[in-house]
Amino acid sequence: MAQLQRELEADAAECMWIDQVSRGLERPGRDLTGAVHTILDENNLPLRITVSSDWQLRLSVGRLDAAIMEAAGVAFADGWQRATEEVRRAMERGEKPPTPALISTAEPADERSLDEVIEDVLAMVSKKDSSAPTASMDGGDLGVPQASGRNENISFEFSEYGITSCRIDESWARRRAASRVATDINSTLIEQKDLFAFRAQQGDSRSSIVAAAEQLVGRLQRGELT
Template structure:
């Protein structure tokens, strides 16, 4: 940060958008298909593009391979196997990209990192000075009160939760089969756990088990879609940026 609020805000916005672009480009390299099974081959899992199971399948002779009380653990093991396959494929696809260089550049240019000013001074002779922030047309921007804009920023980026102990805990959603004998818990981008009532599962056909697993997974997905929080979009970020710039351009608004 260089002390100029207009330049500092523009630099922060560009840095955040740069991170979003890098993450988006990296996500594009994630294999769309991946599958895995538990070591005994009783359960297989096919991943969807969002990281959640697309399909969980129990083989016909599952009881020869797994005990009923171990069926939920087998589902988890199959899911973890599919994740490993996807991760290995992603690693191979990233080898031909420049993501590491881009990440290092973002880190070096970060306006939020302590000591960034010193690094910028050291490297000033190694690269050209950044371009001046472009002029924005703020004629049609009607900013709200400063405290309202700040409150929305806190809400979008969930900054209040960063300082709290629960910040690292993902929001989870549990879905159940029609009879409640199978439950699947998911978070954004991952399956957290699977629970199968062993007494109910004992002697059940693979067809009935697969139906119950599909019901629980579909219910969990519906709950996730209805309740999961989303990060700020580029449109939201751009709108807030323009409001903040309009406020800074009119110092009288700080007194509102």
């Protein structure tokens, strides 16, 4: 069992190494027809999307959004393959996977009073509230990235691993010039990436507050605060 655990840990460390190397590469990709070209950034999200002027001919029996996902998938797979080869050569030279920074879960000794610790937690909450979005006159949220001209015909979804979905109204796209379609796609891409990053940052802030509160409750239960 111990041997199996060591092998699994080694495999996981190697995959993390490959992922780290892959994200640092330039990773272009295109769909099979050549109608769509893209390049991924360090977050596995399209940096930009290029649509060929004759995309409607190239995709006579296909969909534009599917071609975008295919191009992104090709870019990711190609980058992973090149990173795998780079890591293999590094291992042959005797290099080891980068050691991730260990996060200590031990609570440091704290001689502060209960009032002081609670004050610190409340300060974190206050800081979070002060940076939270507030309602604007037009009903929007101040601080939240806003779409300059939201296009209901285009949508993207992302996760911490990369792009997960792209939806484009095909009939809408085929009624417009390729240059206009590409402009609208990239504008929407930028806006929705900004919104995704903002929400991720808000989630990190909430996690910090919850962790601090849990630590406080734990210390109170153990009678460490007076």
